[in-house]
């Protein structure tokens with residue numbers, strides 16, 4: 001049995017994994033064509049036909065809406081700005097609460113703060129890591145106005161149950177689809193399961209434009225309000241005939257023409273790129289199945305998972321090896337990935353710590369020094385960001401191992417090396433356990 005690289009033995013592989021490079025000649029040509037046209041953006045922040053953006057932005061929006069089967073798609077410059085615009089369009093404001101997940105990228109929980117509303121954390125389902133309908137139900141108060149549901153790691157939350165709750169209480173549901181474009185639940189695309197969907201096009205995502213985002217909805221009024229918040233609403237409302245001025249203070253969330261032109265090509269490639277990830281996961285999981293203490297991510301009934309990351313549930317009690325040590329041993333066997341060398345081997349412990357453990361929530365300092373909006377005079381609730389608030393999220397944080405080593409263009413040969421590293425490390429758990437005891 002060969003010695004683990006962690007103890008000085010040979011690595012399974014030294015040659016870097018191929019770069020996650022989803023841009024090709026088509027994107028290059030499209031970007032050059034925009035530069036040659038001389039129109040890199042055509043937005044005007046006043047009431048004019050160009051309020052809606054330039055030709056590529058509009059084509060990208062129309063194509064996205066058609067491909068995803070929704071009535072409206074609005075391009076923005078990130079999912080973060082998309083979430084802000086969606087929360088604003090939902091009419092969320094001071095005194096309101098928005099139910100959010102503690103186990104997600106921060107923007108999906110901080111968006112309510114932008115409109116002076118209070119995020120209320122509900123717990124996650126320990127199987128899917130998405131918001132648990134039961135926990136949402138328990139967190140609803142007379143102040144609840146909306147729910148931001150995150151389709152984490154690439155699979156949809158239990159939207160059937162969540163929409164039942166939302167409809168019962170008259171709540172707006174915003175789906176954060178940043179990690180789950182092209183994912184479906186009961187054959188329906190994410191972004192169409194709630195009232196609004198928000199997608200990310202940053203360079204880590206399934207398809208990307210460097211930075212960028214899309215907001216989708218079937219509701220014409222919500223679409224209009226997202227468009228207004230995206231582009232200096234306050235300057236436009238009067239001429240546009242908008243009389244409901246709630247949250248009509250706009251931002252500049254506009255996407256450029258180059259990004260939109262690239263986005264059009266990426267969108268067409270999306271389904272193929274997703275299929276490659278899914279095939280890679282199937283291949284890898286066949287090899288990882290049965291390793292002690294290593295749980296493969298279950299896919300909820302009716303879901304098609306698109307694997308933004310591969311989240312493994314690691315039970316250190318079953319192996320006798322702490323997760324951090326196991327991950328160090330895995331990293332020692334494997335190389336970095338092209339273009340992301342500085343990040344080291346793309347395997348890590350955990351995802352995010354529960355967001356309420358961030359200083360923002362622990363100290364309740366957001367705007368200015370007076371604890372707005374947590375102790376805003378318009379807010380009649382009492383915030384709770386205490387340790388123990390969401391036990392499933394806290395537990396997941398201590399157990400998950402995530403990796404990105406299934407992203408195209410990883411080949412089966414590359415995946416064989418990933419699997420070999422896991423199998424090698426798991427065959428020497430005894431040596432790692434002894435090492436840990438000696439420390």
Ligand SMILES: Cc1ncc(COP(=O)(O)O)c(C=O)c1O
Pocket residue numbers: 077078079080081104105107108150176178179199200201202212213
């Ligand atoms: C779940 C989730 N929401 C929101 C975002 C924010 O996306 P963006 O970087 O496009 O603002 C991300 C980015 O990683 C994310 O993973």
